[in-house]
Amino acid sequence: MTKNNNNAKDEQLNKVTIGPSDVLSRNTGVGVKDDINSLKSYSRGGTLLEDVFMIEKINHFDHERIPERIVHARGTGARGYFQATKDISHLSKASIFKVGKKTPLFTRISTVQGPRGSTDCCRDVRGFATKFYTDEGNWDLVGNNFPVFFVQDAISFPDFVHAVKMEPNTEMPTAASAHDTLWDFVSLKPETVNTVMWLMSDRAIPISLAHIQGFGVHTYRLINEKGDSTFVKFHWRPVDSGTCSFAWDECQKIAGKDTDYNRRRLHEDIENGDYPTWDLCLQILDDETLKKFDFDHLDPTKIVPEELASLTPIGRMVLDRNPDNFFCETEQVAFCVSHIIPGIDFSNDPLLQGRIFSYLDTQMSRLGGPNFNELPINKPVCPFSNNQRDGMHRHTINNTKANYFPNSIDDGKPKEDPKGFVSFPEKVEGLKARVRSETFNDHFSQATQFWNSMAEYEKRHIVSAFTFELSKVGRKYIRERVVNEILANIDDTLCDQVAKGLGIKPQKKKHAQKIPQKPSPALSQSNLLPNNIRARRVAILVDEHDSSVSDKNIKAFAQLLANEKARSKVISSSLASFKSIEGTEIVPDEPMVGSPSIFFDAVYVPSASQELLNNGDAVHYILEAYKHCKVIAFTGPSAATAALLKHLKLKSDAGIITGETPADVFDNFKLSLKNHRIWDREKDIQSIPA
Numbered sequence: 001m002t003k004n005n006n007n008a009k010d011e012q013l014n015k016v017t018i019g020p021s022d023v024l025s026r027n028t029g030v031g032v033k034d035d036i037n038s039l040k041s042y043s044r045g046g047t048l049l050e051d052v053f054m055i056e057k058i059n060h061f062d063h064e065r066i067p068e069r070i071v072h073a074r075g076t077g078a079r080g081y082f083q084a085t086k087d088i089s090h091l092s093k094a095s096i097f098k099v100g101k102k103t104p105l106f107t108r109i110s111t112v113q114g115p116r117g118s119t120d121c122c123r124d125v126r127g128f129a130t131k132f133y134t135d136e137g138n139w140d141l142v143g144n145n146f147p148v149f150f151v152q153d154a155i156s157f158p159d160f161v162h163a164v165k166m167e168p169n170t171e172m173p174t175a176a177s178a179h180d181t182l183w184d185f186v187s188l189k190p191e192t193v194n195t196v197m198w199l200m201s202d203r204a205i206p207i208s209l210a211h212i213q214g215f216g217v218h219t220y221r222l223i224n225e226k227g228d229s230t231f232v233k234f235h236w237r238p239v240d241s242g243t244c245s246f247a248w249d250e251c252q253k254i255a256g257k258d259t260d261y262n263r264r265r266l267h268e269d270i271e272n273g274d275y276p277t278w279d280l281c282l283q284i285l286d287d288e289t290l291k292k293f294d295f296d297h298l299d300p301t302k303i304v305p306e307e308l309a310s311l312t313p314i315g316r317m318v319l320d321r322n323p324d325n326f327f328c329e330t331e332q333v334a335f336c337v338s339h340i341i342p343g344i345d346f347s348n349d350p351l352l353q354g355r356i357f358s359y360l361d362t363q364m365s366r367l368g369g370p371n372f373n374e375l376p377i378n379k380p381v382c383p384f385s386n387n388q389r390d391g392m393h394r395h396t397i398n399n400t401k402a403n404y405f406p407n408s409i410d411d412g413k414p415k416e417d418p419k420g421f422v423s424f425p426e427k428v429e430g431l432k433a434r435v436r437s438e439t440f441n442d443h444f445s446q447a448t449q450f451w452n453s454m455a456e457y458e459k460r461h462i463v464s465a466f467t468f469e470l471s472k473v474g475r476k477y478i479r480e481r482v483v484n485e486i487l488a489n490i491d492d493t494l495c496d497q498v499a500k501g502l503g504i505k506p507q508k509k510k511h512a513q514k515i516p517q518k519p520s521p522a523l524s525q526s527n528l529l530p531n532n533i534r535a536r537r538v539a540i541l542v543d544e545h546d547s548s549v550s551d552k553n554i555k556a557f558a559q560l561l562a563n564e565k566a567r568s569k570v571i572s573s574s575l576a577s578f579k580s581i582e583g584t585e586i587v588p589d590e591p592m593v594g595s596p597s598i599f600f601d602a603v604y605v606p607s608a609s610q611e612l613l614n615n616g617d618a619v620h621y622i623l624e625a626y627k628h629c630k631v632i633a634f635t636g637p638s639a640a641t642a643a644l645l646k647h648l649k650l651k652s653d654a655g656i657i658t659g660e661t662p663a664d665v666f667d668n669f670k671l672s673l674k675n676h677r678i679w680d681r682e683k684d685i686q687s688i689p690a
C-alpha cells in the first residue's frame, strides 16, 4: 500500500528517510569490498585489530540498544493527523483548534508493566500518548485508556511502579499485576482502589488498540485570547469501533501464541486502510459545573461522571500511516507532559505537577542528553530557536555570534515572542507544607460507583479477575487484607464472591465514609459497543478431509464480509488444497495450529457435517470460540447442522446462527458480531472442554 505523505511532518521526515542504496560503504563513505570475511593474518590465522571495517560494524552493533522506558516500555506507534471540527475559540486560543485545521501527529499506545519484549495481551493499563506537531510548537497529550490513576501525589509514583513491576529479587512476573508486591501496596493505600477497579475490569484487556478510549486523566486549563481560564478534561472516543475486550482465558492464550497481537492488528488495520479514528472530546468544567462535584477535580483518582459534564467532540484523530522505522519513530519519540502550547495550561493536580518534571528528565538517560528534540520524530514542524547550545548529539550548527539573551551582537536575536506562552496567573495563598487536601480523602465512593455501573457480565469478570490475581498472591495476610479492608469497603457482593473463590471467611473492616453515587452508564462497555463490523476478523473453518465443503459458501460469505470491510481467512488443518463439493479447488490461507480461534472475532463453518467431528482440532476450534462467547455461524442442510450442534452440546443463543446458505445467516451474524460477544453464554459453559 502506498504511504500517506500528506502533511508537514511527513515531508520533514521524508528529508531524512533513506531507502536502500546500490553500494555498501562505511559510515565515513569508503566503499566496502568484502562484508563477509574479516581481515586475518593468513587464511586460518587470527583476526587483525587493523580490520577497521569489522570493528566499526561490530562497534555500532554493540551499541544499538538504548535504555527502555522505565514504564510503558512496550508500545507501538503510528503517524496521523488531527482535524478540528468545532469552534472553541471562546475557550482556547490554540491554533490547533481552529475549525478545519489539520495538524500532523504521532501516537504511541503502550502497556505499562512489561518490558519492551513482553506480550501485548495482558491485564494492564494502556498508555495513550499523542504528539501534535502544531504550528505553535509541539503539544504532547500523554494519557491512558483509564480516566483515573493509582496514586494522588507524584511523590508516590516510584513506589507504585516498584510495587507493580516485576519483583526485585526474582524479576517476576512479566507483564502481569498478579503478584504480592502490587497487592501489598494496594491493600495499604486505599487511594488506588478506583483505578484498581478499572484494572480488574475488561478495560484492561482490550481486543485491539483501535478499541480503546483514551483519557488525559488530569484536569487541564484552556486559555482564550482574553486570558480567561476554563478547566477541562480530555477524552479520546473511538469513532465507530466501540470499546471491546477479550475473554480473560483468550487473552492469556494469545499472550503465548502471538506476543505481538495488538501491535500486529494495528499495523494490519493501517496497511489495509482501516484507519483507527478517535474524536477528541472535552468535558468542560466551568464554575457552575464544578459546584456540582462532591469530589475534587484536581484529584486524579476521580472521574468526572459524564452525567455531570457531558463530552463535547472538538476534533478527530486519524492514524493513517505506519512508521517507516520502529526504532527511529516509536522508540525515539519522547513525550513530555511539559510540552505545552499557548491556549493550554496545567492545573494544580499534584500528580500532574510531578509529571511535568519526570518526562523531560527521563529522556536524558533514555535518549542520551538534552538534544532529543532534534531527533527527526521529535522535531517541531514550526521554526524554533534559542540560546541552548552543545550537549551530547547536537545536530544543529548555530552560526550565531551571541548565544545569550539579552544580546546586542546579533541584534538582540532571537527576541522574546510577544505571542509566546504565558502561564495562567492563578491567585494563590496559604502555607507552604507537605500536606494533602481533605478534599482528596474519599477513596471508595467512586470505586463503588464503578461497580454499580457495570453490566452483570462485567461484574462477573471483575470478580473472576480479583480472584485470579489474588490467587497468585503467595502471602495469605495480603489476600485477606485486600478482601477485608479494600473489597469490603467497595461492595458486599464483590467482597463475598471473591472471598468464596479464595476460600477466605471475610472479616470485613468497614471504615470508608461513602458519598452515594448514581451509576454512570458511560462506564460500562455494554454501552460502548461498535456500530459496524469494519476490520473484524472472521475464521472460515474447513476440514480438508470433508468432501462436503462448499466453495460457493466460502466465497459468498467472504464477499458479504468484505462488503462490510470485515476480513476473513480460510483455516484448515494444513495448507494443502483440496476439492470442494462443487469440484473446485479450495486453497486454505492458514493452518489451525498457526491461526487458532483466539486470533479471530468470530467463526463461520461453511459446511456443517459429521466429518468435521472426526477432526479433534476443528472440534476444539469451535468449542474454544464458543467458550469465549464468540459468534459462530453454520451453513448447510439443517439436519446436519442440528446433529453437529447436538454432538458438540452447543446451546442455541444469539451467537449460534444457522441456515442453509450464507445469505440466510449473514444479517444475524453481523448483528451479533456488532454486539461483540454473547457474554451471557458464560453461565452455561462450565461443561465445555476447551
Ligand code: HDE
Pocket (backbone or CB within 6 Å): 069, 070, 071, 072, 075, 108, 109, 110, 126, 127, 128, 129, 142, 143, 144, 149, 153, 154, 155, 157, 215, 216, 217, 218, 300, 333, 334, 335, 351, 352, 354, 355, 358, 359, 360, 362, 363
Ligand atoms: Fe507516565 N511516565 N508518569 N503516566 N506515562 C512515563 O516517561 C510518570 C502517569 C504515561 O509512549 C515515563 O518517556 C510520573 C499518568 C504514558 O513514550 C516517565 C507519573 C499517566 C507514558 C513517566 C506518571 C501516564 C508514560 C517513562 C506520576 C496517564 C508512555 C518513559 C506523577 C495520564 C509515553 C517516559 C510513551 C511514560 C513518569 C503517571 C501516562 C518515567 C512521574 C497519570 C502514556 O517519565
